[in-house]
Amino acid sequence: LGVSERCLVDGRAGTVDPSDRGLQYGDGLFETLPLIDGRARRLELHMARLEEGCARLGIAFPGRDTVLSDIARLGAGAGRAVVKIIVTRAAGGRGYRGGDGEPTRIATLHAWPDYPRAWASEGVVVRLCALRIADQPVLAGLKHLNRLEQVLARREWHDEEIAEGLLCSPRGHVVCGTMSNVFAARAGRLLTPRLDRSGVAGTVRSWVLDWARRSAVPCEETELTVEDLLRADELFLTNAIIGLWPVKRLDDCQLPGQWPARWPVGPLARRILQALD
């Protein structure tokens, strides 16, 4: 693919206006979609979240057809790849006020990330991040462009064997991974952190919650401590690109005492992995 086909700004090959509020203030939202055979998976969940995010931030939603057209153009002939869609409030102006112009749409095509295959089949090692994710109910759940917390948390480790870092709230509840949502299973029940104070409401998280409802698997959005995770029978992570990664071990460097922080790939993870396919 030529560069011109890999990035569309408002539907045209191009670069971004430096005055764009996405750059100036992180005043926008994004979606990261998996393409399989050039077609986006779970497209409806991504479109619904983007539209809801625009509504919550007061950004004009560019319209599904417009966004879908960008995705289709980038996806044509792409095979297995990743499309990222950014929608910002507008270009222009200095100062927090303003942004009455048209929203900016930036669609980019990326190579599928080369995570080890064993991470999905045998599970991953995760760690606890030192950075606490701030409580901000106004932004909770949104996939917005203010992601310095995730950037800084991801900079805490360099060990290639560690796939993800878990983030806790100031009060010590596990919220999410830097790029994923967290699920625990205990006695046949699925548990996942509530996201009313922070975190991104992932599309696969939504899908799993819906799957559990359809499959009559008890499932609860709740507050989970690290100790709750350690007592779980299964632990797994979800995001749009990875789908589901079982967690096989929590790196214990920062844990108080000696915990048996290891899990098998459990029956619920297997069922969900199969259903996701």
Add this chain to the structure above:
Amino acid sequence: LGVSERCLVDGRAGTVDPSDRGLQYGDGLFETLPLIDGRARRLELHMARLEEGCARLGIAFPGRDTVLSDIARLGAGAGRAVVKIIVTRAAGGRGYRGGDGEPTRIATLHAWPDYPRAWASEGVVVRLCALRIADQPVLAGLKHLNRLEQVLARREWHDEEIAEGLLCSPRGHVVCGTMSNVFAARAGRLLTPRLDRSGVAGTVRSWVLDWARRSAVPCEETELTVEDLLRADELFLTNAIIGLWPVKRLDDCQLPGQWPARWPVGPLARRILQALD
């Protein structure tokens, strides 16, 4: 000025790579400098904050000479204007990890904002924002690009008579305005909110703290409630462009009970206004 002289990206007229981490994640910092007769005021305070911000976020500082060169080029013949400098971690990559490339420098020239002259001489009306600014010690004090809280707070009001909105912490302490720092004076003492959990450490705020030290005016960085502000003899706001605005009235629509939320332009504000000139 032609467009090419109003925006420098890495020292050249240009646009921004859509992969830039400033856009993707708000992964960067900014400075807004006043130009008087084409020369930046309080330049050293801006450079020091930018360099410290880069160090705290782990972004390579582009170097003072490089940044100063951008400012000088934009300032040449500009008269009274505003220069905004953005430094982002790097262009390229998808995912929170990465950004090992060179930092991006974006320097833009803007018209001086046309605030009413009476706002500096007679004071402004401010309001209390409903949005609570989140506690995030890791980012507190930094002028980083994650500014959705300020954008959303500024969207709370449309009344042109209201110059600024004050933001409180989740525990109800006043932290800052959407674009300014807050000072109160009581019995000859200056008080300003501590910024160890949130807020931007403004250059004029630093200047005032230093002025107070030099002038033997007692001054304290502390926790201030709205009630503390209401009991103050003077109240004023600072930022790099406005310098100092006395507050003449706190819009009472959201205050419990009836408060005499009005202040004169007091002696400390007058002294600081004079010293700032």
